[in-house]
Amino acid sequence: MSSPPEQSLPNASAKSTNVTNFLQSSSSAFLSVIVSSHVVKGTVLLLVISYFLTFSSSALDHLSVVPGYVLPPNFWIWTLITHNFLQVHMVMVLIDICVVILSGKLLEPLWGPLQIGIFFLIVCCCSAVCTALTYMVFYYVTGNTNYLFETRIHGLGAYIGGFSVVVKQLMPDEVLLRLPFGKVRNRHIPLLCLVTAIVLSLCGVLNGPYSIHFGFGVLASWIYLRFYQKHSNGNRGDMAEDFTFSSFFPSPLDIFVAIISNTIFSLLIRVGVCKKPQRKYDVSSPTTITVTLPGTDPADAERRRQLAIKALNERLSKTGDEASWPGLEDDEQEGAEPELVVAGANEPLTTSEAVAGGDSTPTTKDNDSTGSSP
Incomplete structure (x- = not known):
């Protein structure tokens, strides 16, 4: 008769452990928001308020980017800003809040609030315009007006894509996962997130424009960080070799992507859109x-x-x-070791003693040797 209570005890303890872990994670997330800057707090507050606004279809229509209204002749340009804070699912709201907190923790000490705001506006606005233009192309190809007036572009997908590029730029070689077929590093995050967004969009988990919005966010972020971001030393962009466009792709594809991207970049230099790095x-x-x-x-x-x-x-x-030193084994087999005479030394050094000392060239005690950095 005592066995049923004994079997229910582990289940009860497991449930209490899960509840405790959830409360601890929730409290840590809440504390992260509390200690964050005013910019992060304001963004989180806007995300929460905008979520409740999405219950109104009229608010969703007037705050989301609609391709038929944001472009001429209507010019609903305010939606280029407001669409970033709209999410119709609570899970996506939580994901957006986590990304905003992480980006604030990582970027504010390096860039400051002003640079983060500039990055946010450039990436999100450019991605929204490019996504709207893409759906206009879909309309001209298919003649379906739903692409113009029934498409709602909203969410922080572009900013999440841009933040993944920043992580790749700052910490490219950090290992995230160790899998049997290789290591997943920060440099792989943008492509992995883009592929995941495309798959989820095809499966109907995410809305149609999200993956396109995310992809343009990755592209806009890379262009801004690569060529236009202003640094404290007065220079612009980041022309590092590990931040090229081909570095976003795995090794079998990066060669072909490099050929295409270098060709396009050369054309842009010729027409004056980009400048050749000096x-x-x-x-x-x-x-x-x-x-x-x-x-x-x-x-x-x-x-x-x-x-x-x-x-x-x-x-x-x-x-x-x-x-290995050539001829050393032959000298040892013959039983005689050549002597190296060091100026200023009382006793000669054998070859083995010179190798053990880590210096094979004659030097003097009074002279200082300076090596050149490789």
């Missing part, structure tokens, strides 16, 4: 030549320098373990 050479140092790329912020340059030093140290340690 490299600055500093030859004032007698031992090193410094090459400066435009758009490199000091903090970002320091991060890249640390990564380069780490990779170089790993390569040097690997080659140092595999390196």
Whole structure:
């Protein structure tokens, strides 16, 4: 008779544990909002208020981007701003709130509220216009007026796509998951999120324009960060090699994407839309030549320098373990080791002692040796 209560105890404890974990996660999320800046708090508040506005079909029509109304001759240009805060599903509202909090934690210390606002406006407005133009193309191809007047573009899909590009730019080599077939890094986030959005849109989980809106957000964000974002040193953009457009794609495809993107970029340079990146050479140092790329912020340059030093140290340690001195084995077999006479030393050094000391070139004690950075 005592067995049923004993079996119900684990279930009750499991339920209480789940409730406790949910309350802890909810409280941590609430505390994250409390300690966030006023910009993040205001954005979260707008997302919550706008969710309740979506229960009114009239408010949804006048606050969402409708391709037939936002473009000429109607010019509902206010919807380019208001559509970002509208979500008809609570799950999507929670996702948007989480992304806003994460982006505030990551970007505000680096950019400041003003740069975040500029990034938000450029990415979201450009993505909304491009998505509306895409549906106008669908209308001209099919003749279906639903693409013009029944399509509602709303949500932070473009900003989420843009934020994924920022994560790739700042922390490209951070490992997110370790899978049997490879590692998932931050550089893979934009493409993985885009593919996920397309699949969910095809399955009917997300509304039709969301994946297109997300894709244009990724593209607009990369163009802005690559060529136009102004840095504290006065330069614009980020011309790093690991931030090219082809770096968004896996290795089998990046070569073909690079050919296409480089061709388009060359055409844009010829017509004057883009400028050719200028490299600055500093030859004032007698031992090193410094090459400066435009758009490199000091903090970002320091991060890249640390990564380069780490990779170089790993390569040097690997080659140092595999390196061998020619003719050393022959000398040991003959039983005689050649001597290296070091100026200023009382006793000569053998070859093995010189190798163990890590220096194979004659040096003097009084002279200082300065090496050049690779």
